[in-house]
Amino acid sequence: MSETNQFDNILPVAPLKIAALDSCIDFAKKVNKHLVKFRRTANKQHRDNIYFQEYAQDSYLVKCSCPRFGTGEAKGRYEESVRGSDLFIMVDVCNYSITYKVCGHENHMSPDDHYQDLKRMISAATGKAHRINVVVPFLYEGRQHKRSNRESLDCAIALQELRNMGVNNIITFDAHDPRVQNAIPLNGFDNFQPPYQFIKALLRTEPELKVDNEHLMIIAPDEGAMERAVYFSNVLGIDLGMFYKRRDYSTIINGKNPIVAHEFLGDSLVGKDVIIIDDMISSGGSMLDVAKQMKERGAEHVYVCCTFGLFTDGFEKFDDYYEKGFITRIVTTNLNYRSPELLSKPYYTEADMTKFLARIIDTLNHDFSADSINTPTEKIRKLIAKQSR
Structure with a gap:
């Protein structure tokens, strides 16, 4: 079965929506284009069904922001409803190019700042979205994944904090040590490779x-x-x-x-x-x-x-x-x-990686096994065979 129609006759968990923070908005727009293309032809025979009414959209991005006060404090805000949706919140904690003002001084956003904005967006959606999924390509504090002597255990604490806020699934790439998921053994944690x-x-x-x-x-x-x-x-x-x-x-x-x-x-x-x-x-x-x-x-x-x-x-x-x-x-x-x-x-x-992430989001939205996209062995061998001709 081709990638395009593998979800025919499969209901999504809930209507798909993507909330991309400023740190990754350009990347998210490219992911969104792939998703729109995927769903333009998938499940066409069910478009009259009430359960598929929001299936094919012109865009899955929702307008959201984290405006700041003069002190540097902020709040998360959605400018449209996310109630009942399968919400994917995307953030790039490594984007140091974004700045904000603190009492007139310009600050570059650190991973800690991006993580706080992520929590703000989760908080704004908690109790409204059907399911909350977090896409953190570079796992926040992933390099501080284990404790030596008198040290903090930042990554495990962050994962537990996200779980306690109502996050169902965490999607990341090439985690420095994926065993850190043991901190949240009952939650979804998907670690993909490129x-x-x-x-x-x-x-x-x-x-x-x-x-x-x-x-x-x-x-x-x-x-x-x-x-x-x-x-x-x-x-x-x-x-x-x-x-x-x-x-x-x-x-x-x-x-x-x-x-x-x-x-x-x-x-x-x-x-x-x-x-x-x-x-x-x-x-x-x-x-x-x-x-x-x-x-x-x-x-x-x-x-x-x-x-x-x-x-x-x-x-x-x-x-x-x-x-x-x-x-x-x-x-x-x-x-x-x-x-x-x-x-x-x-x-x-x-x-x-935009098409790959779009395929991941599409797969999880259908509650489908990720094995088909997380094992690219055959695709690599076909690519090598084509190149060697």
Whole structure:
């Protein structure tokens, strides 16, 4: 059955509505366009049925806002009814480009500010929407997912807070550690991965890339990236290499034990292209070090695929490594805010996730199993087969 008509004769849970905060409104508009296209042809035979009257719409976005007072305090507000709807609230907690005034001073919104706005929109819909789903592509406080000594456990607390506010499902991508969902074992928590979008974007911009064991190797830059890298390696049928970080546990700098060296485990890289897989590029120091070592070990081209391109320390080092030939291309998704400067870089490629997220929302709105969209193995193999012709 094709993707377009897989929900024929299946009732949605409730009328679909999407509330996108300012942090991701442009992204949400693209998702909305895909949803409108999906439903233009699906379930056409039931349009006269009262249960399908709100099925095909010109738009599923609802007008909402979080206006602020002069003190910086805010409130969440819907400008149209969400009663009885299957409401999906979308937020990008990494969008630092949005500002607001506090007593005349301009502040950039932090992840904490975005999270507070998310709670405001949930509060404004609680008791009215049939079901509340939260789409947080970059899981808020996902990097603080476990406790060491006397530390806070922010991600678990946030998930429990959302549950207590009436959220039914939480949708995220490439969570730093998906086991944090154990904090809310009775709630829906869906963690999706973008491997198909990575390969599609990479092959589009690098058509000469040969995906076979003789010419390509997958690299995990650390222990945490092993599961992602193993999946890529198995699906593509190519070898896997791994770095592990040797740290100085006698010293703490910026809250972390500093990395002394990256040690490599794997076969020879001489003459091979490599794809480095990870969940995010933060400052990028570790990723750049791994890329440099790949080249020093004889790799031909180094491609970096990360779900979230944060680039918290800017692009100077990446520009330098690109000019020196240590990296050939960086692929990240459009799930988080990316500055215009990044989009203009010659080494940057975007993996578009809007159609994938639209399919996820459509699937959950029908209360249908997400397995069909969360296992892209066959799609990846068809893509590789088409490219190799």
